[in-house]
Amino acid sequence: MSLDSQPVKIPHSTLGPSLLTAQLNGTKPTINGHASESNESSSTSERLQVINDEKNFTTHLTSQIGRWGLRDAGFNYNIVAVFGSQSTGKSTLLNRLFGTTFDVMDETRRQQTTKGIWMCRGKDMGVMVMDVEGTDGRERGEDQDFERKSALFSLASSEVLLINLWEHQVGLYQGANMGLLKTVFEVNLGLFGKKAQDGSQGRTLLLFVIRDHIGGTPLANLQATLTADLRKIWDSLSKPQDLQDRQLSDYFDLAFTALPHKILATDKFESEVQELRKRFVDKTRDDFVFKSAYHKRIPADGVAFYMENIWEQVQTNKDLDLPTQQELLAQFRCDEIASVALADFTEQSKSQRRPIEAGHVVEGLGDLMRNWRSHALSRYDCDASRYHQGVYQRKRADLLGVMDSTLSPLFLGQLKNLHKSCLSAFKKELLEGLRGDEYSFADVVGKARTKCETRFADGAKEVSVEDTDWTWQDEFESLREEIGNVADQCRKDETKKMVNLIERNFRKQISEPVDISLNKATPYMWDKVLSTFKETLEKAESTYLAKAKSFNCTDDENVTSLAALRKRAWLALKAKIDEQTADTVILGKLRTHFEERFRYDENAVPRVWRPDDDIDGAFKAAKEQTIDLIPRYAKITPVDPSLEFVLPSESSDPLNSTDEFDFPSTLVIFTETKSLDLTSRFRKDADAYYVEAKRSTVSSIAQVPYWMYGVLVVLGWNEAMVVLFNPLYFTFTLMALITSYFIVKLGLTGPLFQVSKTVLAEVQTQATNRMRDHFSQPVLAQPVRVSSVRDYNEDSDQEMNRSRSGYM
Numbered sequence: 071m072s073l074d075s076q077p078v079k080i081p082h083s084t085l086g087p088s089l090l091t092a093q094l095n096g097t098k099p100t101i102n103g104h105a106s107e108s109n110e111s112s113s114t115s116e117r118l119q120v121i122n123d124e125k126n127f128t129t130h131l132t133s134q135i136g137r138w139g140l141r142d143a144g145f146n147y148n149i150v151a152v153f154g155s156q157s158t159g160k161s162t163l164l165n166r167l168f169g170t171t172f173d174v175m176d177e178t179r180r181q182q183t184t185k186g187i188w189m190c191r192g193k194d195m196g197v198m199v200m201d202v203e204g205t206d207g208r209e210r211g212e213d214q215d216f217e218r219k220s221a222l223f224s225l226a227s228s229e230v231l232l233i234n235l236w237e238h239q240v241g242l243y244q245g246a247n248m249g250l251l252k253t254v255f256e257v258n259l260g261l262f263g264k265k266a267q268d269g270s271q272g273r274t275l276l277l278f279v280i281r282d283h284i285g286g287t288p289l290a291n292l293q294a295t296l297t298a299d300l301r302k303i304w305d306s307l308s309k310p311q312d313l314q315d316r317q318l319s320d321y322f323d324l325a326f327t328a329l330p331h332k333i334l335a336t337d338k339f340e341s342e343v344q345e346l347r348k349r350f351v352d353k354t355r356d357d358f359v360f361k362s363a364y365h366k367r368i369p370a371d372g373v374a375f376y377m378e379n380i381w382e383q384v385q386t387n388k389d390l391d392l393p394t395q396q397e398l399l400a401q402f403r404c405d406e407i408a409s410v411a412l413a414d415f416t417e418q419s420k421s422q423r424r425p426i427e428a429g430h431v432v433e434g435l436g437d438l439m440r441n442w443r444s445h446a447l448s449r450y451d452c453d454a455s456r457y458h459q460g461v462y463q464r465k466r467a468d469l470l471g472v473m474d475s476t477l478s479p480l481f482l483g484q485l486k487n488l489h490k491s492c493l494s495a496f497k498k499e500l501l502e503g504l505r506g507d508e509y510s511f512a513d514v515v516g517k518a519r520t521k522c523e524t525r526f527a528d529g530a531k532e533v534s535v536e537d538t539d540w541t542w543q544d545e546f547e548s549l550r551e552e553i554g555n556v557a558d559q560c561r562k563d564e565t566k567k568m569v570n571l572i573e574r575n576f577r578k579q580i581s582e583p584v585d586i587s588l589n590k591a592t593p594y595m596w597d598k599v600l601s602t603f604k605e606t607l608e609k610a611e612s613t614y615l616a617k618a619k620s621f622n623c624t625d626d627e628n629v630t631s632l633a634a635l636r637k638r639a640w641l642a643l644k645a646k647i648d649e650q651t652a653d654t655v656i657l658g659k660l661r662t663h664f665e666e667r668f669r670y671d672e673n674a675v676p677r678v679w680r681p682d683d684d685i686d687g688a689f690k691a692a693k694e695q696t697i698d699l700i701p702r703y704a705k706i707t708p709v710d711p712s713l714e715f716v717l718p719s720e721s722s723d724p725l726n727s728t729d730e731f732d733f734p735s736t737l738v739i740f741t742e743t744k745s746l747d748l749t750s751r752f753r754k755d756a757d758a759y760y761v762e763a764k765r766s767t768v769s770s771i772a773q774v775p776y777w778m779y780g781v782l783v784v785l786g787w788n789e790a791m792v793v794l795f796n797p798l799y800f801t802f803t804l805m806a807l808i809t810s811y812f813i814v815k816l817g818l819t820g821p822l823f824q825v826s827k828t829v830l831a832e833v834q835t836q837a838t839n840r841m842r843d844h845f846s847q848p849v850l851a852q853p854v855r856v857s858s859v860r861d862y863n864e865d866s867d868q869e870m871n872r873s874r875s876g877y878m
C-alpha cells in the first residue's frame with residue numbers, strides 16, 4: 071500500500087478543500103470528533119504516515135512539519151512514540167493525551183488499524199507524536215523485522231517511549247512486550263551505548279502505561295514486577311565487551327502509570343488521562359516527562375531529513391551511527407541554510423557591482439557590505455547554530471569565505487575608484503592652489519596631500535570589513551607614490567616656470583646696460599658687460615634659491631636648476647651681444663665711430679672741409695681707429711681676469727633641451743674671416759664718406775659771383791614785366807600773394823615750413839644715397855680726383871692679404 075492511497079475513515083462529503091489537499095499529500099485530517107475549527111487548526115491536526123506498511127518513508131514530512139508550524143521551533147519541540155501490542159488502545163490513548171487524530175480500531179472488527187508509523191502534532195503543544203504499528207500483529211506474523219526497525223527509528227528520534235500494555239499482561243513475557251523491550255534495549259545499546267557515558271542524548275524515558283487497571287493490584291506492585299522483569303531482560307542481554315558493566319538506568323529512566331478501564335469506567339478513564347496529559351504539558355511538575363536530557367538535539371527544521379536518513383540506514387541494515395547521522399544532517403541543513411542566506415546576500419551585492427565597475431565610489435559601501443554580511447550570517451546562525459557544532463562552524467567559515475570572495479571585488483573596486491578619485495582631486499586642488507603668484511608650493515602640496523591621503527584612508531577604512539584579511543595599505547602606498555610623482559612633476563614644471571620667469575627678468579635687466587656698454591667700444595667694454603652680467607646673475611640666483619625653498623627642492627635639484635639658470639643667463643647675454651653685433655648693427659656702430667672722428671672735430675662740431683684741410687690724414691686716422699675696434703668686439707675678453715666667466719662645456723640645460731653646448735665657442739663674437747669681411751665692408755662705407763668730404767670742398771669753392779645777380783636783374787627785367795602786365799600771370803601772382811598773406815595771418819607758416827622741410831630732407835637723403843651709389847664705382851675710374859682713396863684701398867688689401875697668409 072502506498073502512502074497516498076491510505077484509506078481515510080471519514081466520508082468525502084465532509085471534507086473541505088484543505089482536507090482534500092491534505093489527503094493528496096498523504097496526510098489525514100481530523101477524525102473522531104476532533105474536527106478543527108479553522109484552517110489553521112485543521113492543518114495542525116493533520117496526521118501523516120511517515121513510514122507506510124511497505125516500509126517507505128514519506129516525502130512530505132518537511133512540508134507537514136511546516137504546516138504544523140513547528141519548522142522554526144528549533145529545539146523547542148518534543149517527540150514521543152508509543153509502543154505496544156496491536157489493538158491495545160494505543161491510538162486511543164494518544165488521541166486523548168495529545169488531541170491527535172490517529173485512526174482508532176472499529177470496535178466491531180478486531181483487526182490492525184495502525185500500519186507503519188504515523189505522526190501527528192499534539193493539539194496546542196509543540197509535540198510530534200508517533201503512533202507505531204502494534205507488535206504481535208497477526209498481519210505480520212513472525213516477521214519481527216519491522217518491529218526492530220521501528221524500535222530503532224523511534225529510539226533514535228523520540229525522547230519518550232510510551233509502552234502500552236494491559237494490566238493482565240504484566241508478568242507475561244510476550245504479552246508485556248518483553249520481547250519488544252529486549253529489542254529496544256539491544257538497539258539502544260547499539261545506538262547510544264558509548265554516548266550515554268556522559269548522560270546526554272542517549273537517555274530515553276520509558277513510560278509504561280498500564281491499561282484497564284482495575285485496582286486489585288496496586289500500581290506499585292505492578293511497577294515492581296515490571297522493573298524486575300526489565301532488569302532480567304537487561305541482564306540477559308549479550309552486551310558488547312566494553313559495556314558489560316552498564317546498567318539499565320544508565321540509559322533509561324522508567325516511569326509507570328495506570329489508567330482505568332475505558333469502557334467500564336469511562337469518566338475515571340477520561341479524568342486520569344487528563345491528569346496524565348498534565349505530565350506532558352506542565353513544565354513545572356516534577357514528573358514532567360519531556361526533560362531536556364531526553365532531547366535528541368535535532369533542530370525541528372532538520373527532523374524530516376534526519377528521520378529519513380535514519381530510516382534509510384535502518385532499512386538497508388547498515389550500522390546506525392547517530393553521530394555520523396547528525397553530522398550528515400548538519401551538513402545538509404547547514405548547506406541549505408547557507409544557500410538561502412547566500413541567495414539574498416548575492417542579490418544585494420549585485421546591486422552595487424555595476425556602479426563599482428563603472429568606476430564610481432559608492433558612498434557607505436562598507437556599511438552596506440557589513441549589513442549584507444551580518445544579515446546573512448545572523449540568518450545562518452539563527453538556523454544552523456543548533457546543528458552539529460563542528461559542521462556548523464565549518465560551514466559558517468565556508469559561507470564567510472564565499473561572501474568575502476563575493477565582496478572582495480567590490481572592496482578592491484572601491485579602493486581602485488577611491489584611488490583614482492583621490493588622485494584626480496589632488497591634481498585639481500594642486501592646480502587651483504598654484505594659480506596666481508602668491509603661494510607657497512610646499513604648503514599647497516602639503517595641504518592637498520594631507521586631504522587626499524585622509525580621504526583615501528577614511529574611505530578605505532569605511533569599506534574594510536572586519537574579520538577579513540583585506541588590506542588597503544598596498545593601495546594606499548601606491549596612491550602615495552603617485553601623489554609623490556604628481557607633486558614632483560608639478561614641482562619640476564613650477565621650477566621650470568620659475569627659471570623661465572627669472573630668465574625673462576634677467577634678459578630685461580641686462581638689455582640696457584649691455585646696449586650702453588657695447589655702444590661705447592672702450593677697452594673696458596667687456597669688463598662692464600661681464601660685471602653687469604655677474605651682478606644680475608647673482609640676483610637671479612638668489613631669487614631662485616629663495617623660491618626654491620618653498621618648493622622643497624632637493625639640493626641636487628637646486629644644483630641642476632642653478633646650472634641651467636647660469637647657462638640660460640649666459641645664452642641670453644650671448645643673444646643680446648649677438649643682436650648688438652649683427653652685421654648691420656656693428657657696421658652702424660663702426661660708421662658712427664668713424665663719423666664721430668672724421669666728420670666732427672675734437673669739440674664735436676661738424677667739420678666743413680676746406681681745400682687746405684688734411685682730409686687724407688683725418689680720414690686715415692679715423693679709419694684706423696675704427697678698424698681697431700673690430701678685434702675688440704670679436705671676442706669676449708675682459709681686461710680684468712677676475713671678471714672672466716666660465717661655464718662647464720658639457721652642461722646642458724636639464725630643464726630644456728639636451729643640446730650640445732660648447733662654452734669657449736660662445737666667447738667668440740666674430741671669427742677671423744668675419745672680422746676681415748666687416749673690415750672690408752666698413753672700408754667701403756668709409757670711402758664713401760671720404761668722397762663726400764672731398765666733394766663738399768669742391769662745391770664750397772663753386773660759389774656764384776655777386777655781379778651775376780645784376781646780370782640776372784637786367785636780363786630778367788622783361789620777363790618780370792611780362793608777369794606783372796599779363797593778366798593771367800598777374801592773377802596767379804596775386805593769388806599766390808593772397809594765399810601767402812592768409813597763411814601768415816592764420817599762423818600756418820610754421821607747419822608749412824615743417825612739412826616742406828621734412829619733404830626736402832627726405833628728397834635730400836634720397837638724392838645723397840643715389841649720389842653715393844653713383845659715385846662709389848666711378849670714383850675708381852677717375853685717378854686724378856681719388857688717388858688718395860686708391861692708396862688707402864691698396865693699404866687695406868695688403869693688410870687683408872697679410873692676415874690671410876697668417877691664417878694659412
Ligand SMILES: Nc1nc2c(ncn2[C@@H]2O[C@H](COP(=O)(O)OP(=O)(O)OP(=O)(O)O)[C@@H](O)[C@H]2O)c(=O)[nH]1
Nearest residue numbers: 156157158159160161162174175182183184204332
Ligand atoms: N478495554 C479497553 N479497550 C480499549 C481501551 N482503549 C481503547 N480500547 C478499544 O480497543 C480497541 C483498539 O483501539 P485502538 O486505539 O485502535 O488500538 P491500537 O493499539 O491503536 O490498535 P492498532 O493500532 O491496530 O495496534 C478499540 O476498539 C478501542 O475502543 C481501553 O482502555 N480499554
